Structure formats: structure tokens, C-alpha cells
Amino acid sequence: MKSEQVQTCAAWLAAAKTVCVLTGAGMSAESGVPTFRDRDGLWSKFNPAELATPEAFRRNPVKVWEWYRRRRAALAKIRPHRGHELLADWEQQVADFTVVTQNVDGLHHRAGSRNVVELHGRLDVVRCVGCRQERQTLEDLGEDPRCDCGARLRPGVVWFGEALPPRAFETALEKARNCDVMLVIGTSGVVQPAASLAELAKGYGAKLIDINPQRSELSGIADVWLEAACGTALQGIDEVLRGPGKRP
Ligand code: OAD
16 A cells, blocks of 8 residues: 555545445454455355355255354454554545445444445344244244244345345435445455445546455556555544645
């Protein structure tokens, strides 16, 4: 990460009236949440076809729930890091600032961000496959939990092959089309339609900044690729934004 790049990103953000941040698993890595496609990521140890599809859940709900129970239990032990807090802080400084996340850990909310669009649902939400009622709970519901209506409960996340929550995706599209700057943080950019939001923003004229210690599918189309962990990169930008005569 070069200091001129950080200066450029800070200048774009300082001038922007509308900012859209697209986050992926790398955003939570510094909070201790494993990513999916890094060398020791979840998909190197687990098969998504057996754990994260509607067919897998129909075939073996107990196995799918076992994996989600573990991931839900891990939520209690993690906290947002400085990078999450800086995004929450920047939301207060910019007229229209939205975080669109693929993450299901709720860390942006916990850090204080208000305008958060969750494209892939939440680990702490459960939904009835029958009456479709949702509720937020981190209680351990057992190995094959049921709704009051008698139907099976499922994790409130989006699985492979499923559509994104329509309202969340519409909001994300609208923010991507209208932002002055899109900040892409910690995503490999291989999962659609989330990744297409970056291309859309760029096509509509936004400056595109990619923060990722590894080259991603989106680094190549970014105006600036900050090759760094997000905590470091966001802190670097924040220091420039708060520099002499800038934000308090
Ligand atoms: P991936 O695991 O595919 O990508 C994580 C990205 O974060 C990689 O490009 C890493 O280089 C980067 N990274 C790692 N540590 C970082 C750090 N400290 N700072 C910044 N970047 C870092 O995760 P996603 O792109 O989020 O979907 O994956 C997208 C979707 O695929 C997930 O939401 C999930 C998964 O299957 C579903 O479960 C539906």
C-alpha cells in the first residue's frame, strides 16, 4: 500500500456525497472470523454442497444445523475491530453512506453502522421453512429445531442456488448505481450477484477502491487497489481524513 494511493482514496472519500462499501469475509478476518476461500478458509475444510445449499438441508438437516450451531456459538466470542468502527464513524461524516455486506456475522451493526444492507442474511436469525416467520436468537435450539407451527426451522442465511433477499438487493443496486465512491473490502469477488455490484458502480462512474492483501477478481477493475489488511488500510485513510484542517 503506497502512501500516494492512501492520499488519493482519502481525497475521493472526503469529496464524496454518496459512498457505498461492499464487504466480504476479509472484513471480519481481523476479528478472528475465518474467510471462505483463503488457504485455511472454510471452503478448504468443508464442502459447501453438503452444508450451504437447500438440497443439503433437505437431505441432512442435522448435519447442516450442527455446522451452523458451531458458527452461531462462535459469534459470542468475536468483536468488531477498528476497521468496522471506522466505517461506522465515516457514516456520520458522509451524507449518504451505506455498507452492503456479504457477511452474516452482524459485526457492522455491532460496531455502530446503521445503514447496513445484508445480502446473505444473518447467522443469528432463524426462519421457519413453513410459515416463513423469522426471529433473531443466538440460543442453541437443538439439533433439528422446529417452529411453533410444527415446520422445521432453518438458519436465516442465503445458500448457494437461492435468490438474495429482494429488498436488500434492490437497495444495494440503487446504492451501487448512485455512489461517488465504492469501497470494496475483503471479498474475493467471485460470488454473484454481490460481486457485480462493483462492476455496476464503476460502470455508473464511481471511483472504485479495492482493499485486499491479495489480488481479487475486482482488483483489476479498481481505480486503486490498496494491497493491505483492511484494519491497516482504513486506519491509513482515516489518518489522512483527520489530518490538519480536515475532519475532527
Ligand atoms: P472469500 O473467502 O471468498 O474472500 C475473502 C477475501 O478477503 C479474500 O480475497 C482475501 O484475500 C481477503 N482478505 C483476507 N484477509 C483480509 C483482511 N484482513 N483485510 C482485507 N481482506 C482480507 O469471502 P467472500 O468474498 O466474502 O456466501 O465470499 C463471498 C461469499 O462466498 C460469502 O458470503 C459466502 C461464501 O460462500 C454464502 O455463504 C452464500
